[in-house]
Amino acid sequence: MTVLVTGATGFTGGHLAQHLRNCGDLVRALVRPSSRARFDASPLPGKGIVAFEGDLGDPASLQRAVDGVDVVYHIAATYREAGQPDAAYRTINVDGTKHLLEASMAAGVRRVVHCSTGGVHGHIAHPPANEDAPFNPGDVYQDTKLEAEQLARRFGDQCGLDVVVARPIGIYGPGDRRFLTMFRGLARGRFPMIGNGQAFYHLTFIDDLVEGFRLCGTVPGAKGRTYLLAGPRYTTLEQLVGMVAKELQVAPPRVHLPVWPFWTAGLLCELICVPLRIEPPIYRRRVDFYTKSRAFDNSRARQQLGFTPKVDLEEGIKRTADWYRNEGLL
Numbered sequence: 001m002t003v004l005v006t007g008a009t010g011f012t013g014g015h016l017a018q019h020l021r022n023c024g025d026l027v028r029a030l031v032r033p034s035s036r037a038r039f040d041a042s043p044l045p046g047k048g049i050v051a052f053e054g055d056l057g058d059p060a061s062l063q064r065a066v067d068g069v070d071v072v073y074h075i076a077a078t079y080r081e082a083g084q085p086d087a088a089y090r091t092i093n094v095d096g097t098k099h100l101l102e103a104s105m106a107a108g109v110r111r112v113v114h115c116s117t118g119g120v121h122g123h124i125a126h127p128p129a130n131e132d133a134p135f136n137p138g139d140v141y142q143d144t145k146l147e148a149e150q151l152a153r154r155f156g157d158q159c160g161l162d163v164v165v166a167r168p169i170g171i172y173g174p175g176d177r178r179f180l181t182m183f184r185g186l187a188r189g190r191f192p193m194i195g196n197g198q199a200f201y202h203l204t205f206i207d208d209l210v211e212g213f214r215l216c217g218t219v220p221g222a223k224g225r226t227y228l229l230a231g232p233r234y235t236t237l238e239q240l241v242g243m244v245a246k247e248l249q250v251a252p253p254r255v256h257l258p259v260w261p262f263w264t265a266g267l268l269c270e271l272i273c274v275p276l277r278i279e280p281p282i283y284r285r286r287v288d289f290y291t292k293s294r295a296f297d298n299s300r301a302r303q304q305l306g307f308t309p310k311v312d313l314e315e316g317i318k319r320t321a322d323w324y325r326n327e328g329l330l
């Protein structure tokens with residue numbers, strides 16, 4: 001099959017492009033012109049992965065990229081930068097998705113796998129949540145991911161496009177730098193445990209996740225369905241921190257700090273930094289990491305897709321820590 005992966009210069013999209021190539025697909029990677037040099041220097045280019053320059057904000061570039069494609073894996077999104085205005089999230093996550101869906105319709109793409117997030121469910125009050133749990137997005141990133149997912153679903157229902165929505169949960173593994181903050185903080189004895197540590201946290205190892213995406217793109221019965229792609233188990237944040245500390249051979253933090261000073265500092269930093277387009281040192285979404293429960297039931301993906309996440313937490317944490325060590329990041 002010929003497939004297009006958006007976000008291939010990012011963590012998840014890069015792993016997915018390699019996985020699909022290893023499974024025999026001809027892979028096109030949507031690469032922003034500003035990221036072309038980084039792509040060319042990465043392990044991605046070469047037999048089976050070809051760069052198509054484009055941007056979600058440039059519909060003509062998307063038409064070129066999807067022409068002749070069987071399956072589109074739409075992984076690109078913005079969320080890592082907290083210093084951007086709300087409009088930037090809407091432009092990339094919602095408008096960009098619309099442009100890609102329109103181009104896919106026009107080109108007769110067989111299936112679009114749309115990457116959403118388990119974050120559309122927000123704080124999980126009654127864990128574990130399945131795909132039918134209520135939507136409860138808690139910030140502009142989650143709001144725009146929900147809007148994009150619903151837009152994709154409408155394209156499926158009203159325009160006849162075959163759309164499968166995947167909602168990944170807490171992606172980690174070699175190449176990720178989001179959890180580096182926690183690993184590095186623990187390694188250096190500077191990780192603050194904010195709150196009581198009893199919120200649930202659910203991680204999904206990157207290798208398991210990309211196979212889940214592939215199943216979303218290929219299992220015929222997945223048409224029109226939505227799947228939570230979540231790892232084998234969830235823990236409390238305190239347990240997770242304890243496991244990472246054990247791998248790093250350091251003591252976990254003993255002191256629990258109150259939430260409200262950090263939340264207030266996050267709010268103030270956002271109010272000052274965002275209009276100046278500066279990355280805030282602390283922001284509310286980072287504080288939510290400590291307080292919002294995320295615990296999911298992956299049975300639908302297991303039963304209907306044959307999704308079988310294999311990498312348990314100890315193993316995944318070890319492989320992630322090894323990568324951080326090898327890269328000299330800890």
Ligand SMILES: NC(=O)c1ccc[n+]([C@@H]2O[C@H](COP(=O)([O-])OP(=O)(O)OC[C@H]3O[C@@H](n4cnc5c(N)ncnc54)[C@H](OP(=O)(O)O)[C@@H]3O)[C@@H](O)[C@H]2O)c1
Nearest residue numbers: 007009010011012032035055056075076077117168170171
């Ligand atoms: N990481 C998690 O724990 C997590 C959990 C749930 C869901 N997700 C979802 O998983 C997906 C991938 O996450 P990630 O952590 O791998 O993200 P990432 O590493 O930040 O990568 C984002 C990718 O999107 C691309 N992109 C951004 N704006 C674009 C635009 N205007 N046009 C074309 N490409 C654009 C980036 O390109 P450049 O390299 O040019 O910037 C990059 O390749 C996202 O949809 C995210 O919402 C992530």
